[in-house]
Amino acid sequence: MSVVAVVGGQWGDEGKGKVIDLLAERADFVIRSQGGDNAGHTVVNPMGEFALHLVPCGVFNPDSTCIIAPGVALNPAILLEEMDRLEQHGVSTRRLLLSDRTQVVMPYHLLLDRAFENHRADDPIGTTLRGIGPAYADKAARVGLRLGDLRNAATWEAKVQTAVERANRLLVAFGSGQRCDADEVVHDYRRHAERLQPMICDTAPVVAAAVARNAAILLEGAQGTLLDLDHGNYPYVTASSCTVAGLLQGAGIPPRAFSRAIGVYKAYSTRVGSGPLPTELLDATGDYIRERAHEFGATTGRARRVGWFDSVVSRYTIALNGFDAAALMRIDMLDELDSVKLCTAYELDGERLDLPPSNLDLHSRCKPVYEELPGWRESTRGATRFEDLPPAAISFVQRVEALLAVPVHLIGLGPERSEGIVRQPLWPSPTS
Ligand code: IMO
Ligand code: MG
Secondary structure, rough: OOEEEEEOOOOOOOOOOHHHHHHHHOOOOEEEHHHHHHHHHHHEOOEEEEOOOOOOHHHHHHOEEEEEEEEEEEHHHHHHHHHHHHHHHOOOOOEEEEOOOOEEEOOHHHHHHHHHHOOEEEEEEEEOOOHHHHHHHHHHOOOEEHHHHHHOHHHHHHHHHHHHHHHHHHHHHOOOOOOOHHHHHHHHHHHHHHHHHHHOOOHHHHHHHHHOOOOEEEEEEEHHHOOOOOOOOOOOOOOOOOHHHHHHHHOOOOHEEEEEEEEEEEEEEEEOOOOOOOOOOOOOHHHHHHHOOOOOOOOOOOEEEEEEEEHHHHHHHHHOOOEEEEEEEEEEHHOOOOOOEEEEEEEEOOEEEEEOOOOOHHHHHHHEEEEEEEEOOOOOOOOOHHHOHHHHHHHHHHHHHHOOOEEEEEEEEEOOOOOEEOOOOOOOOOOO
């Protein structure tokens, strides 16, 4: 059928989990292809409420195969915990495949994440401390361990010894008091390996066959485009590529097979961790939205920074990803406001900017130019047709749509799978 990617258009936490859960109902394959358990995808569906960090959101569809692809950094302990929790809630994880090319997050990566953050002292990235950055750094340094290594008991121990020794040297150099114990790691990971063994395989032929037979393949993006290693607000970014192109690369899907890119945007902005957020609300409105929308991290519990919708950065992430459609999430969180603001441009030293500057110092100095729209002061929950929304909410969506120059196919109005307005089918029609 088609390859569809769901990608975050802002700084993560846009509501990708809900969009993916909805699309996964018709997916033959759901693939996680970048990031690790730094992601936290909240899904509320007839099976319950879940915060998934590693298991693809397709796990709720018994007919879809879930794949963790080579581009992911996988912490086995977290994956197993997550699988146990799902099974306890009656969700089968039987159809989960793990690529033997996937990088393994090791205990020393978590220690290094903390040591590197401490070393940055007053300029931390604000990472999730899940070891993701150090794991990708090892991958690029070609000293990472892969799931395939874990399967080979004969060589695993020696590889761990070498890797732990290297990591401990780094911990010393970065002033950390913590050390990793190789024997403990060997022992713990041997146990993990026993359980993971049946799921680990070369997923390349599986993906190639799925592409060849035109299966419905869903690529589950984690993080968001402004956290992308190349294109985001470097250095306040994550260590993987969170764009459509990054997802294709991490999954090993040829760009020619690609059909549709869906960009997920929240009706306002949030950011966890450091870095520019020009529309940030440091006032009562910001506190109000944070509380009402419960904007606290699904992975770390940290309070998220909140701001108005920013069409300057959105224009940038649309151009980078070539989104065919957008999902505009959590509009209901603005239901009670007297008025709602949209940032249409930035002003920098008297100049008007339509795109964010690449230079972070300049980016941080940008002043948002706002357009103020009347609020609708009415609940939008339960609406299933666009025309049933309050007129002011319709105007808000239409204005966002005009600013993005991308059609909004899905409007999110609540956490449940069924809550929201699907204006256009999310999967492309078989003929397109
Ligand atoms: P989902 O998939 C929001 C942020 C961290 C930090 C930066 C680097 O739920 O949208 P890292 O631990 O990745 O090295 O931290 O990236 N970050 C996220 N923010 N949502 C996420 O994932 C994130 N994953 C990482 O807060 O600023
Ligand atoms: Mg999240």
